[in-house]
Amino acid sequence: MIEVRGLGVRVGPFALHDVNLTVSPAEYHVLLGPTGVGKSVLLQTIAGIRRPTSGVIRIGGRDVTHLPPEARDVGFVPQDYALFPHRTVEENISFGLRMRRQRPAVVRARVEALAAKMGLESLLGRHVESLSGGERQRVALCRALAIAPTVLLLDEPTNAVDPSRRRLLWAELKRLQRETGVTTLHITHLFDEALAVADRLSVFLDGRVRQEGTADEVFSRPARRDVAEFLAVANLFEATVERAGNGVAHLRWNGMLLEVAPAPDLPAGTRVSWCIRPGDVMILRPDRPVGHPVRENQVEGRIVGQLPGETVRTLWVEIALPGETRPSAPPTRLEIHIPNHAFLRLGPVIGGTVRLSLKRSGIRILLDEEKT
Amino acid sequence: MTRRNHRDRPLSSSVGRLVEPRSLGLLAAGFYLGFVGVLVGVLATFTGLGRLVGALVSTETMTAAGLSLGAATCAAAASLLVAVPAGYALAHRRLNVIVETLVDLPLVLPPVAVGIGLLLFFQTRVGEFLETHTVRFVFTRWGIVLAQFSLTVGFALRLVKDAFEGVDARFESTARTLGAGPWAAFREVTLPLAGRGIATAAVLTWARAVGDFGATVLVAGATRERTETLPIAVFLNLSAVRLEQAVAVALTLLLFAFAALLLVRRAMTRSFR
Numbered sequence: 001m002i003e004v005r006g007l008g009v010r011v012g013p014f015a016l017h018d019v020n021l022t023v024s025p026a027e028y029h030v031l032l033g034p035t036g037v038g039k040s041v042l043l044q045t046i047a048g049i050r051r052p053t054s055g056v057i058r059i060g061g062r063d064v065t066h067l068p069p070e071a072r073d074v075g076f077v078p079q080d081y082a083l084f085p086h087r088t089v090e091e092n093i094s095f096g097l098r099m100r101r102q103r104p105a106v107v108r109a110r111v112e113a114l115a116a117k118m119g120l121e122s123l124l125g126r127h128v129e130s131l132s133g134g135e136r137q138r139v140a141l142c143r144a145l146a147i148a149p150t151v152l153l154l155d156e157p158t159n160a161v162d163p164s165r166r167r168l169l170w171a172e173l174k175r176l177q178r179e180t181g182v183t184t185l186h187i188t189h190l191f192d193e194a195l196a197v198a199d200r201l202s203v204f205l206d207g208r209v210r211q212e213g214t215a216d217e218v219f220s221r222p223a224r225r226d227v228a229e230f231l232a233v234a235n236l237f238e239a240t241v242e243r244a245g246n247g248v249a250h251l252r253w254n255g256m257l258l259e260v261a262p263a264p265d266l267p268a269g270t271r272v273s274w275c276i277r278p279g280d281v282m283i284l285r286p287d288r289p290v291g292h293p294v295r296e297n298q299v300e301g302r303i304v305g306q307l308p309g310e311t312v313r314t315l316w317v318e319i320a321l322p323g324e325t326r327p328s329a330p331p332t333r334l335e336i337h338i339p340n341h342a343f344l345r346l347g348p349v350i351g352g353t354v355r356l357s358l359k360r361s362g363i364r365i366l367l368d369e370e371k372t
Numbered sequence: 373m374t375r376r377n378h379r380d381r382p383l384s385s386s387v388g389r390l391v392e393p394r395s396l397g398l399l400a401a402g403f404y405l406g407f408v409g410v411l412v413g414v415l416a417t418f419t420g421l422g423r424l425v426g427a428l429v430s431t432e433t434m435t436a437a438g439l440s441l442g443a444a445t446c447a448a449a450a451s452l453l454v455a456v457p458a459g460y461a462l463a464h465r466r467l468n469v470i471v472e473t474l475v476d477l478p479l480v481l482p483p484v485a486v487g488i489g490l491l492l493f494f495q496t497r498v499g500e501f502l503e504t505h506t507v508r509f510v511f512t513r514w515g516i517v518l519a520q521f522s523l524t525v526g527f528a529l530r531l532v533k534d535a536f537e538g539v540d541a542r543f544e545s546t547a548r549t550l551g552a553g554p555w556a557a558f559r560e561v562t563l564p565l566a567g568r569g570i571a572t573a574a575v576l577t578w579a580r581a582v583g584d585f586g587a588t589v590l591v592a593g594a595t596r597e598r599t600e601t602l603p604i605a606v607f608l609n610l611s612a613v614r615l616e617q618a619v620a621v622a623l624t625l626l627l628f629a630f631a632a633l634l635l636v637r638r639a640m641t642r643s644f645r
Contacts, residue, residue: 044545047545047549048548048549049545049548049549068548068553068554069545069548069549070548070549070550070551070552070553072549074549075549076546076549076550078542078545078546080542082540082542082543082545082546084543084547084561084565085565086564086565095547095550095552095560096550096551099547099550099551099552099553099556099560100551143550144550147550147551
């Protein structure tokens with residue numbers, strides 16, 4: 001397991017302050033954040049390459065804050081892999097074992113077993129310059145795993161890989177992590193990658209972990225406005241709490257009153273942000289007015305755009321909110337995902353008028369930065 | 373667009389190719405080789421082959437050549453002994469601009485100035501103490517090594533530092549995470565990766581030491597067959613108006629340098645693929 005408490009690191013003019021992060025044993029944890037916020041610096045500090053100015057790092061329950069990298073027992077895969085260019089693939093993989101003064105026979109057996117497991121046998125004699133991006137990634141991973149580390153640290157491991165090959169590597173990473181059971185911390189700025197591999201993930205913004213949870217929790221229920229903005233959540237709006245209590249809240253959204261449940265208890269008059277997933281907006285069909293399961297938060301709008309997709313169709317609907325005071329204000333636009341088969345039965349598309357229902361359980365109230 | 377810039381007009385292909393950077397560069401390289409060829413040619417044709425061979429195998433030339441090789445090798449080795457650890461320590465480090473300039477300063481220092489500095493140093497108490505209690509430098513063969521070392525150490529440091537800077541620091545830090553201690557990471561990763569650059573630094577340092585005249589002559593003097601390196605032999609023969617002998621020695625120096633550089637280059641290509 002990895003525990004980071006109150007960590008501070010300084011790199012030239014850049015600094016991290018009071019970083020906290022916990023990765024449970026055998027967990028595949030993804031640290032997701034935009035580029036240039038210090039994710040790599042944090043990982044390098046955990047690996048021991050950078051010295052922290054404050055705080056504590058524990059790996060497998062052992063305080064390693066002041067230990068040199070070679071005593072930390074971490075498998076580190078740096079960005080672009082840093083494979084030793086003057087060595088063959090085999091020499092790269094066996095490097096850690098040789099540094100641990102293992103007997104040559106033991107080293108050879110372990111390298112061969114690992115290489116077989118990762119499909120690298122045919123590459124062992126090659127020089128690393130001749131490898132493709134994907135091959136390099138696997139060799140770097142193999143080299144890090146050869147020392148049977150307590151934790152595996154991956155810094156943007158698919159960055160140097162052709163995008164079309166990434167899915168395969170995600171599956172491979174996930175499989176290897178399951179098989180070895182090694183506690184893994186993986187940093188990336190790619191949402192797809194985080195969703196594909198993470199058991200749990202932390203969103204890292206402005207040098208802090210802003211939300212932690214399963215991938216599904218974080219993506220469908222961002223806890224804060226900055227997290228929602230970073231995750232590019234569609235349909236992010238502001239409203240004022242009209243009244244709230246007993247798990248139900250009513251939000252004043254211009255002239256409209258939105259019912260939200262479940263909802264936190266908030267004092268009336270609080271300004272909040274809220275969002276709704278495009279899949280949680282229902283289109284009510286005029287030909288079936290009775291017995292529609294969802295009738296909450298109804299609003300009317302005009303379809304202004306659409307985009308086909310593999311399984312869902314994306315629609316943009318401009319809605320006229322009652323009591324919208326400024327005529328110059330940009331129209332409020334909702335993004336909606338509906339299954340392709342439902343889209344085919346929808347009838348008129350662009351320019352057509354539709355009635356929408358915003359599922360009250362789909363609305364997520366986000367607290368602003370200062371309040372958490 | 374109706375108006376065309378006259379630069380857009382395609383040049384006739386042969387003229388166009390001539391003014392490309394690579395072609396112009398080849399011209400410059402050809403000029404340089406021709407220039408060196410003329411210089412060597414003038415020296416080589418000044419004297420007959422018989423005289424040249426005679427000068428080559430004379431005791432004076434042989435002694436001077438041996439001394440030149442020995443002293444330059446010692447001086448270059450001593451320079452590298454300082455330059456490798458210092459270059460490693462200073463690489464990948466943002467240095468104060470004054471310090472950085474100080475590292476570069478010996479590159480522009482004229483050899484004569486280095487020689488005067490050393491001579492003046494041995495006039496001081498510390499210098500005198502060193503001379504009486506360790507080895508005598510002034511007007512001895514140790515003086516040759518010291519002069520050449522003083523001349524080349526900054527040069528070697530600059531080149532070695534550049535060689536280490538050419539090695540991405542992540543290789544070493546990754547080696548550390550894999551279990552290599554600081555010494556092992558240096559020996560197994562950084563040093564081999566900087567090897568080619570360090571070898572080049574060694575060759576150039578040695579070449580600068582072999583060719584030195586100014587610093588050597590001031591510290592070690594120009595005593596025939598005692599502190600007489602090849603450049604000093606050229607000078608001694610010139611001042612005695614034995615022009616053919618001087619030219620023969622100069623050619624010997626060229627021959628030795630050529631052979632030595634060739635050998636080192638061959639060895640390097642063999643060990644660094």
